[in-house]
Amino acid sequence: MGDLSAASRAVPRFLIRGKLSIPRARAARAALPAPRPPWTTLFAKAFAMTAQQHAPLRRVHASLPWPHLIEAPHAQGCVMVEAREGEETLLAPARLFRAHDAPLPDLAQRLAAVKSSPREASAALRWMLMAGRLPWPLRRAGYALAMGLGWPVLRLGGNYAISVLGEHGVDVMDSVSIVPVFLSFGPIAPDGGVTVHFAMDHRVLDGSDAIRAMAAMQEALEGPIADELAALDAPPPRD
Structure with a gap:
């Protein structure tokens, strides 16, 4: 984590906060029996x-x-995600590829797999x-090279990270990260209101991108994602 912290200081981030209103998504999720898809998967899919x-x-x-963009x-x-391996607790990255068209239960299963078998499930x-295990000068040089080339960051870290701490009712405004977008969300209010935080790489994005992203995420959560949640609760068709 020390190497990642050092590398993250080279990313010129800006922070932005906004409020979403997602009463339909909240109601559709609340109607489901446990275990429900984690809120993290809903926001990951919306983004x-x-x-x-x-x-x-x-x-x-x-x-x-x-300098260029990939x-x-x-x-x-x-x-x-916080994972257990024997008696050891560690943080393990769970990658979400093609979350835009993946079913929510599938995304939830990917997180669960990393939690239960972190080494096997997380490349x-x-x-x-x-x-x-490498000497620290090589580790620091490796991070610098990965960030210089860009594609290793995309391959191993992705282009957005999302915090799971919103599931526990807390706000996180920023994190140690080298990916272009860090997304977090706070507690979901009874009326469906939720505060969303973005920390973005200013070399890649600006404030207008964050504003458009928040508006589009609200539409996704209240539209197709709420529809998907409602379908999960629907009774099976009769023969």
């Missing part, structure tokens, strides 16, 4: 759907051989553990 419509949200910055065909998410964790 991924938004990124399909707004290409800048799928980009990462690279400085080698000269655009992915779809948003690639990363969620840091990014295996890479981090392997890199952690």
Whole structure:
């Protein structure tokens, strides 16, 4: 984590906060029996759907051989989950590929797999553990090279990260991260109001991108994602 903290200082981030109103999504999720899809998966899917419509949200910055942007065909998410391995507790990155068209139960299963079997389910964790055994000058150089090339960041970390702490009723405004977008959300109020925080790489995005992202995420949560949640609660069709 120390190496990641040092690398993150090279990312010029700006912070922005907004309020979403998602009463329909809240009601549809509350109607489901436990275990319900985590709120983290709902916000991850909403952001991924938004990124399909707004290409800048799928980009990462690279400085080698000269400064340029790399655009992915779809948003690639990363969620840091607390996992147990024997008697040890660790943070493991769960990657969410193609979250924009993945069913919510599938996204929830991906998080659960990393929580229960972090080494087997998380290639990014295996890479981090392997890199952690190298001398610190090589680790720092490796992070610098990955950020310079851009594509290793996209491959191992994705182009957006999302916090799971909103599930526990707390607000997180920023995090140690080298990906272009860090997204967090606070407690979901009874009326469906929720505060959303973005920390964004200013080399890739600006405030107008964040404003558009919030508006589109609210539409996704209140529209297709609420519809998907309602369908999960629907009785099976009769023969």
